[in-house]
Amino acid sequence: MPLAFPITNGMVRILKAGGQLEEFKQEKLERSLLKAGAGRTIASEIIGHIERELKEGMSTSQIYKHAFFLLEKKDKPVATRYSLRRAILELGPSGFPFEDFVSEILREKGFTTEVDVTLKGECAKHEIDVVAYNENKLMMVEAKFHNELGIKTDLKTILYVKARFDDIKPLTFNYGGVRAFNENWIITNTKFTESTIGYGKCKNMIMIGWNYPGKGNLQDMIEDSGLHPLTCLSSLSQRQKGELLRKGIVLCRKLKDNYQELESLGIKKGGVDEVNKEIGLVCGL
Amino acid sequence: MPLAFPITNGMVRILKAGGQLEEFKQEKLERSLLKAGAGRTIASEIIGHIERELKEGMSTSQIYKHAFFLLEKKDKPVATRYSLRRAILELGPSGFPFEDFVSEILREKGFTTEVDVTLKGECAKHEIDVVAYNENKLMMVEAKFHNELGIKTDLKTILYVKARFDDIKPLTFNYGGVRAFNENWIITNTKFTESTIGYGKCKNMIMIGWNYPGKGNLQDMIEDSGLHPLTCLSSLSQRQKGELLRKGIVLCRKLKDNYQELESLGIKKGGVDEVNKEIGLVCGL
Numbered sequence: 001m002p003l004a005f006p007i008t009n010g011m012v013r014i015l016k017a018g019g020q021l022e023e024f025k026q027e028k029l030e031r032s033l034l035k036a037g038a039g040r041t042i043a044s045e046i047i048g049h050i051e052r053e054l055k056e057g058m059s060t061s062q063i064y065k066h067a068f069f070l071l072e073k074k075d076k077p078v079a080t081r082y083s084l085r086r087a088i089l090e091l092g093p094s095g096f097p098f099e100d101f102v103s104e105i106l107r108e109k110g111f112t113t114e115v116d117v118t119l120k121g122e123c124a125k126h127e128i129d130v131v132a133y134n135e136n137k138l139m140m141v142e143a144k145f146h147n148e149l150g151i152k153t154d155l156k157t158i159l160y161v162k163a164r165f166d167d168i169k170p171l172t173f174n175y176g177g178v179r180a181f182n183e184n185w186i187i188t189n190t191k192f193t194e195s196t197i198g199y200g201k202c203k204n205m206i207m208i209g210w211n212y213p214g215k216g217n218l219q220d221m222i223e224d225s226g227l228h229p230l231t232c233l234s235s236l237s238q239r240q241k242g243e244l245l246r247k248g249i250v251l252c253r254k255l256k257d258n259y260q261e262l263e264s265l266g267i268k269k270g271g272v273d274e275v276n277k278e279i280g281l282v283c284g285l
Numbered sequence: 286m287p288l289a290f291p292i293t294n295g296m297v298r299i300l301k302a303g304g305q306l307e308e309f310k311q312e313k314l315e316r317s318l319l320k321a322g323a324g325r326t327i328a329s330e331i332i333g334h335i336e337r338e339l340k341e342g343m344s345t346s347q348i349y350k351h352a353f354f355l356l357e358k359k360d361k362p363v364a365t366r367y368s369l370r371r372a373i374l375e376l377g378p379s380g381f382p383f384e385d386f387v388s389e390i391l392r393e394k395g396f397t398t399e400v401d402v403t404l405k406g407e408c409a410k411h412e413i414d415v416v417a418y419n420e421n422k423l424m425m426v427e428a429k430f431h432n433e434l435g436i437k438t439d440l441k442t443i444l445y446v447k448a449r450f451d452d453i454k455p456l457t458f459n460y461g462g463v464r465a466f467n468e469n470w471i472i473t474n475t476k477f478t479e480s481t482i483g484y485g486k487c488k489n490m491i492m493i494g495w496n497y498p499g500k501g502n503l504q505d506m507i508e509d510s511g512l513h514p515l516t517c518l519s520s521l522s523q524r525q526k527g528e529l530l531r532k533g534i535v536l537c538r539k540l541k542d543n544y545q546e547l548e549s550l551g552i553k554k555g556g557v558d559e560v561n562k563e564i565g566l567v568c569g570l
Contacts, residue, residue, distance in 0.1 A: 202408030
C-alpha cells in the first residue's frame with residue numbers, strides 16, 4: 001500500500017522544484033487553478049481527485065502534470081493558461097532566447113527594441129539583452145532565463161545589473177534622439193529572492209518576475225495582451241513548434257490566420273482550423 | 286608511432302585548461318621554470334626532455350606534471366615553488382575555504398581580519414568574505430576561488446563587487462574605530478578577463494589575481510612572505526594534509542618546528558625532521 005498521508009493531521013509533504021519538502025496546501029493548488037480561470041466547481045473536482053492520489057514526496061511537477069491532464073479534459077483554454085509557465089520554460093530547450101521573447105513583449109507594448117546590444121560605459125563595454133525606448137523612456141533590460149523552476153534570481157544578479165547601469169547612465173546614446181538611459185529593468189521567468197526585491201526597490205529598478213510584482217508581472221504582461229508563446233499550443237507537435245521558433249516566430253498571435261505558415265508545417269486544412277481555434281481560445285484573439 | 290610534430294615548422298598544439306588548443310611555446314615553459322627559480326641549465330635540460338616527448342593535443346596539465354617530476358629530481362625547493370598554483374587549487378577539494386587562506390595572508394601582512402561577515406548596506410544585507418583593517422585602511426575583500434585553471438574572473442563578478450561596495454560605502458562600521466570602508470578588494474586564484482581589469486582599474490578597485498598585477502600578485506604575496514599553504518609540501522601525504530586543514534592549520538610556516546603537531550600525524554622522528562627541512566626550503570624559513 002502506498003505511503004499516503006503518513007503524518008498526523010493528514011499533512012503530506014511535496015517536493016518543490018528547488019528540492020525542498022513543503023507541506024501540500026490545497027489553497028495553493030486552488031489559487032493557481034482559479035488564477036488560470038477555472039471555475040470553482042472544476043477547481044474543487046480537480047483538487048479532490050489530486051488529494052486522493054497524493055503521496056508523501058510527490059513532486060510539484062507531478063502534481064502539476066496531473067492537474068493539467070484533468071483540467072484539459074474539462075476546459076482546454078484554461079488548461080493552456082495554466083501551463084503558460086511551462087510553455088515559457090520550453091523556450092529554453094528550443095534554443096529560442098528569452099531576450100527575443102522579452103523584446104517581442106515590449107514591442108507589443110509600443111516600444112522600439114533592439115536585442116543583444118553592446119554599449120560602451122564609462123569603464124567597460126557591456127552586453128545588454130534588450131534596449132527598448134519610446135518618447136519618454138530609454139531602458140536597458142536584463143532578460144534572465146532559468147530553465148528550472150525553483151531557481152530564484154539572487155542578489156548578485158541584481159547587483160551586477162545595477163553596477164552596469166551606473167557605468168552607462170552618465171553617457172548619452174542615440175536611440176530615438178541623443179539621450180541617457182533612464183530606466184534599469186530586469187525581467188525573469190523565475191522568482192526573486194526577498195533581498196533582491198528589497199535592493200531593487202531601494203535602487204529604483206524595475207523588476208518583473210514570474211509573479212512579481214502582484215500586478216504587471218510577466219504572467220500578467222503575457223495574458224493581458226495575449227502574448228502567449230506558441231509553445232503553449234497543444235495542437236502543434238514539438239517538431240512543428242521547433243520549426244516555427246527557428247524561423248523567429250515566437251508568439252502564437254503571429255500564427256493566427258496565417259494559413260500559409262501553418263500549411264507549410266504540413267498541417268492539413270482541418271488541422272489548420274483547429275490550431276487557429278486554439279490560438280483564439282488561448283490568446284483571446 | 287605517435288603523432289608528434291605533425292604540422293609544418295614543428296608546431297605542436299597543446300590543450301589548455303579552458304579547453305582551447307594553443308601552439309606550444311618553449312619560451313612560456315622556460316619563463317615559468319625560471320620564475321620558479323630554476324637555473325638556465327636545468328630549465329633547458331627540462332625543456333629539451335619535454336620537447337622530445339611532446340604530442341599534439343597533450344594537455345598543459347600533463348606537461349606541467351612531467352616538468353615537475355623532472356624538476357623535483359634536480360631541485361626540490363624550486364619544484365615546490367613551481368607547484369604553488371596547484372597547491373592553492375588543492376585547498377578547494379580539501380574543503381578549506383579560500384577566504385580563510387586570504388585572511389591568513391592579510392593577517393601576516395599586519396591586518397586584523399574577520400571572515401564571513403554580514404554587513405547591512407543602504408539597500409541590502411551583504412555577505413563579505415573577509416573584512417580587513419589597520420590604522421589607515423578598512424577594506425572589504427571578495428575571495429573568489431575557482432577549482433579549475435583556465436576559468437577567468439569575469440566582468441559580472443567585478444560588477445557585483447562594485448555595486449556591493451557602493452551600497453556599503455556611505456555607512457560607518459565599528460572596525461578599529463567607527464569609520465567607512467575605503468578599499469574594495471577582489472582576490473582570486475584565477476586570471477581576470479581584460480574587460481574586468483579595465484573596469485576595476487577605472488573604478489579604483491584593488492584586484493589581485495594569480496599573476497595580476499605584474500608585481501604584488503597572489504603568487505608574489507605568498508612567496509615574498511613565505512605564506513605557502515601546506516598543500517605545497519611533498520613530504521606529507523594527502524591524508525596528513527587533510528587532517529591539518531581540518532584543524533585550521535593552513536600555512537606551512539605554522540608547522541615549522543611544531544613537533545607536537547607533526548608527531549600527532551603519526552610521523553616518526555626522522556620524518557618530522559624531513560618535513561621541517563622541506564618547510565625551511567620551500568618557505569625560506
